Amino acid sequence: xxxxxxxxxxxxxxxxxxxxxxxxxxxxxxxxxxxxxxxxxxxxxxxxxxxxxxxxxxxxxxxxxxxxxxxxxxxxxxxxxxxxxxxxxxxxxxxxxxxxxxxxxxxxxxxxxxxxxxxxxxxxxxxxxxxxxxxxxxxxxxxxxxxxxxxxxxxxxxxxxxxxxxxxxxxxxxxxxxxxxxxxxxxxxxxxxxxxxxxxxxxxxxxxxxxxxxxxxxxxxxxxxxxxxxxxxxxxxxxxxxxxxxxxxxxxxxxxxxxxxxxxxxxxxxxxxxxxxxxxxxxxxxxxxxxxxxxxxxxxxxxxxxxxxxxxxxxxxxxxxxxxxxxxxxxxxxxxxxxxxxx
Amino acid sequence: xxxxxxxxxxxxxxxxxxxxxxxxxxxxxxxxxxxxxxxxxxxxxxxxxxxxxxxxxxxxxxxxxxxxxxxxxxxxxxxxxxxxxxxxxxxxxxxxxxxxxxxxxxxxxxxxxxxxxxxxxxxxxxxxxxxxxxxxxxxxxxxxxxxxxxxxxxxxxxxxxxxxxxxxxxxxxxxxxxxxxxxxxxxxxxxxxxxxxxxxxxxxxxxxxxxxxxxxxxxxxxxxxxxxxxxxxxxxxxxxxxxxxxxxxxxxxxxxxxxxxxxxxxxxxxxxxxxxxxxxxxxxxxxxxxxxxxxxxxxxxxxxxxxxxxxxxxxxxxxxxxxxxxxxxxxxxxxxxxxxxxxxxxxxxxxxxxxxxxxxxxxxxxxxxxxxxxxxxxxxxxxxxxxxxxxxxxxxxxxxxxxxxxxxxxxxxxxxxxxxxxxxxxxxxxxxxxxxxxxxxxxxxxxxxxxxxxxxxxxxxxxxxxxxxxxxxxxxxxxxxxxxxxxxxxxxxxxxxxxxxxxxxxxxxxxxxxxxxxxxxxxxxxxxxxxxxxxx
Numbered sequence: 001x002x003x004x005x006x007x008x009x010x011x012x013x014x015x016x017x018x019x020x021x022x023x024x025x026x027x028x029x030x031x032x033x034x035x036x037x038x039x040x041x042x043x044x045x046x047x048x049x050x051x052x053x054x055x056x057x058x059x060x061x062x063x064x065x066x067x068x069x070x071x072x073x074x075x076x077x078x079x080x081x082x083x084x085x086x087x088x089x090x091x092x093x094x095x096x097x098x099x100x101x102x103x104x105x106x107x108x109x110x111x112x113x114x115x116x117x118x119x120x121x122x123x124x125x126x127x128x129x130x131x132x133x134x135x136x137x138x139x140x141x142x143x144x145x146x147x148x149x150x151x152x153x154x155x156x157x158x159x160x161x162x163x164x165x166x167x168x169x170x171x172x173x174x175x176x177x178x179x180x181x182x183x184x185x186x187x188x189x190x191x192x193x194x195x196x197x198x199x200x201x202x203x204x205x206x207x208x209x210x211x212x213x214x215x216x217x218x219x220x221x222x223x224x225x226x227x228x229x230x231x232x233x234x235x236x237x238x239x240x241x242x243x244x245x246x247x248x249x250x251x252x253x254x255x256x257x258x259x260x261x262x263x264x265x266x267x268x269x270x271x272x273x274x275x276x277x278x279x280x281x282x283x284x285x286x287x288x289x290x291x292x293x294x295x296x297x298x299x300x301x302x303x304x305x306x307x308x309x310x311x312x313x314x315x316x317x318x319x320x321x322x323x324x325x326x327x328x329x330x331x332x333x334x335x336x337x338x339x340x341x342x343x
Numbered sequence: 344x345x346x347x348x349x350x351x352x353x354x355x356x357x358x359x360x361x362x363x364x365x366x367x368x369x370x371x372x373x374x375x376x377x378x379x380x381x382x383x384x385x386x387x388x389x390x391x392x393x394x395x396x397x398x399x400x401x402x403x404x405x406x407x408x409x410x411x412x413x414x415x416x417x418x419x420x421x422x423x424x425x426x427x428x429x430x431x432x433x434x435x436x437x438x439x440x441x442x443x444x445x446x447x448x449x450x451x452x453x454x455x456x457x458x459x460x461x462x463x464x465x466x467x468x469x470x471x472x473x474x475x476x477x478x479x480x481x482x483x484x485x486x487x488x489x490x491x492x493x494x495x496x497x498x499x500x501x502x503x504x505x506x507x508x509x510x511x512x513x514x515x516x517x518x519x520x521x522x523x524x525x526x527x528x529x530x531x532x533x534x535x536x537x538x539x540x541x542x543x544x545x546x547x548x549x550x551x552x553x554x555x556x557x558x559x560x561x562x563x564x565x566x567x568x569x570x571x572x573x574x575x576x577x578x579x580x581x582x583x584x585x586x587x588x589x590x591x592x593x594x595x596x597x598x599x600x601x602x603x604x605x606x607x608x609x610x611x612x613x614x615x616x617x618x619x620x621x622x623x624x625x626x627x628x629x630x631x632x633x634x635x636x637x638x639x640x641x642x643x644x645x646x647x648x649x650x651x652x653x654x655x656x657x658x659x660x661x662x663x664x665x666x667x668x669x670x671x672x673x674x675x676x677x678x679x680x681x682x683x684x685x686x687x688x689x690x691x692x693x694x695x696x697x698x699x700x701x702x703x704x705x706x707x708x709x710x711x712x713x714x715x716x717x718x719x720x721x722x723x724x725x726x727x728x729x730x731x732x733x734x735x736x737x738x739x740x741x742x743x744x745x746x747x748x749x750x751x752x753x754x755x756x757x758x759x760x761x762x763x764x765x766x767x768x769x770x771x772x773x774x775x776x777x778x779x780x781x782x783x784x785x786x787x788x789x790x791x792x793x794x795x796x797x798x799x800x801x802x803x804x805x806x807x808x809x810x811x812x813x814x815x816x817x818x819x820x821x822x823x824x825x826x827x828x829x830x831x832x833x834x835x836x837x838x839x840x841x842x843x844x845x846x847x848x849x850x851x852x853x854x855x856x857x858x859x860x861x862x863x864x865x866x867x868x869x870x871x872x873x874x875x876x877x878x879x
Contacts, residue, residue, distance in 0.1 A: 050782055051781070051782075052781070075786075076778070076781035077781050077782070077783075077784045077785055077786055078784075082782060083778065083779055083782040085775045085779060089773065089775045089776055091779075091780075091794055091798070092798055093800070102783050102793075103783030103784050145779075146782075146783075
């Protein structure tokens with residue numbers, strides 16, 4: 001396993017710029033998620049790292065080997081980069097064992113195939129054909145196939161998007177565990193915030209061909225680098241404020257800033273779970289305009305008195321409790337918030 | 344002949360032509376390991392056409408134009424076109440009416456009628472002509488050719504139109520009815536409009552088949568272009584007229600293919616998604632209507648299927664009382680299998696790089712190569728044979744009247760069918776599989792060999808079998824190019840029939856019908872099961 005370093009990667013198709021200078025460093029043995037909306041360039045980045053596409057400018061280094069530079073292109077078959085494509089893409093004419101052993105020299109096949117199948121929890125599935133497997137099983141075979149030759153890096157391209165919701169969480173955990181056991185350096189490309197935050201050691205948010213921020217999931221969520229990242233990685237209440245030092249005055253009352261700032265106008269991001277809903281008088285007066293129940297939690301949509309134009313939402317554990325549409329309530333913000341000065 | 348023309352060549356540039364809608368056709372330059380053999384295939388496919396042109400103008404353009412501008416030539420072209428037009432028109436009437444009856448009405452025995460409707464494909468047109476001539480030696484040439492060719496080729500209209508009738512969305516017709524159009528006006532204005540692309544495609548196949556047909560028109564003594572080319576080649580010492588007439592025939596067929604591909608380009612854009620999960624409601628014919636429908640189907644099946652089979656059976660009986668030369672039959676069958684197997688092998692080997700290229704890459708060079716490979720679609724067998732004879736006599740005399748030249752002719756003629764099969768099967772193997780194979784350490788060539796061709800294998804093999812069976816039935820090229828002293832089933836039938844030895848010809852005809860029945864059977868079972876409908 002090796003670290004992956006990407007520097008200043010640029011790529012255009014005709015006059016459409018897909019990558020505009022991507023920098024990314026993934027330490028050895030860790031899982032990085034590249035998170036972005038469709039069309040942000042994340043799949044192109046992955047294809048260049050795998051060697052399926054060439055970059056116009058910039059460098060890709062795997063461990064000590066530079067695999068991509070203008071004028072240097074190590075072909076995919078000599079990069080030692082395993083790939084898990086969308087929907088698995090198992091070879092339909094080969095058994096599970098045939099798929100997993102495809103990248104191995106013939107004499108090493110038997111034992112190693114059993115070993116990796118066991119790693120992904122499919123011991124004994126070797127003689128089956130791909131069409132006899134469920135979607136989740138196919139995805140795990142695809143992972144086993146990528147891991148079998150002990151690659152320097154594993155790339156996963158939206159590997160869970162074709163699975164249904166119930167299955168997705170379980171397969172995610174299995175894949176995470178298998179990658180960790182194998183000690184693999186891995187890059188996961190996804191548009192699903194929850195997936196990126198729950199699986200990765202490092203999340204790189206990509207927007208319009210650049211990495212907007214790369215940070216551990218917790219930091220990314222609580223201390224986003226800019227407003228775009230903040231709203232992309234989770235539900236956010238955005239408020240105009242005037243800051244002074246480590247405090248700011250807002251429609252939701254006085255707020256504590258995560259970091260002291262130069263005095264002046266700007267915006268803050270408040271997460272819904274930071275907002276508590278209480279009895280009138282116990283905070284900023286508001287009215288309940290709606291509730292949305294998700295099962296594990298619920299969102300309470302609110303309208304602040306005198307600030308009808310600002311959408312505010314509070315998160316509650318379990319079903320919405322103690323509130324009904326039309327109720328007069330009071331809200332408070334708990335904990336520090338991120339401040340972004342006006343440009 | 345126009346080849347096993349049922350595999351319709353996609354016309355590059357039309358939406359439907361992008362094999363399986365593979366989005367990721369690469370813009371990059373194709374690797375030499377594909378491009379070089381594909382260029383060789385394109386060269387082989389174009390060789391007869393190019394050399395024919397060279398040979399036709401060899402004695403100067405004045406001589407060529409003199410031949411073209413003879414009144415006789417013009418009359419000949421018009422006569423051939425008239426035959427093609429009349430047969431195509433009749434095929435549309437027969438094919439569309441039977442397709443509608445078997446897919447949209449409650450006429451009894453629909454399944455049987457469907458099979459009967461496709462069955463004439465199992466009778467090669469020269470075999471049918473042999474049977475008609477053997478029973479009615481005085482049959483008028485034009486009427487006889489119209490009758491035989493219509494009965495043999497209307498399935499080219501019947502099958503695609505029937506599939507289209509089943510594939511269209513019932514909602515469109517329901518909407519038309521709800522907007523106040525009567526049943527028959529809906530059939531005319533909505534239903535037929537929707538199946539027009541299928542009618543055009545089927546009509547094109549019929550037209551090309553008739554223009555390329557050599558065996559049936561010759562046995563029925565109708566002087567079409569193909570027959571006159573053959574007799575002029577055989578009887579005259581000066582072979583320039585044969586070359587010029589061959590070129591004229593090719594220009595006619597190419598014009599027709601080109602015109603149809605243009606009209607198809609527009610039709611394809613107007614087509615909707617396939618999306619008909621629902622079945623069409625079936626029209627109830629009255630008692631009189633049912634009787635009329637059954638009578639019509641019985642006449643067509645009687646003339647197209649029953650008469651040839653019964654006639655053939657009779658000659659078999661007559662012939663066996665006289666005693667057949669069994670060794671001759673076995674010998675002919677053996678050499679037919681041998682040259683056809685070689686032909687199929689060469690055709691598929693040439694088709695693989697072209698098909699892979701067409702699915703995986705794009706660009707001007709790629710579509711030029713693909714277009715070139717489809718040249719055989721517009722090249723009548725007699726013309727290909729003639730061009731190769733000229734070429735071999737001048738530049739490759741050692742292979743003249745030897746197996747390699749005949750095998751080469753088969754490759755030119757049937758490359759379109761093989762490329763179609765390779766294309767369709769390779770499109771089933773998504774490019775991502777090759778990428779995964781690359782990431783697991785395979786070179787581009789190894790990825791192609793170990794993954795794409797393995798996945799495409801069954802489809803390519805089916806294409807090879809189809810080409811093999813088609814080679815076995817081929818008459819004009821075999822007649823001109825067969826090695827000295829070799830007889831195939833088709834040439835034996837030909838030589839027996841031309842001297843009136845009808846009973847002696849019967850075993851060869853029977854074997855040819857059996858051979859042709861195999862692809863017909865596959866085709867019909869596929870179209871009736873996949874197409875659904877029919878049984879309810």
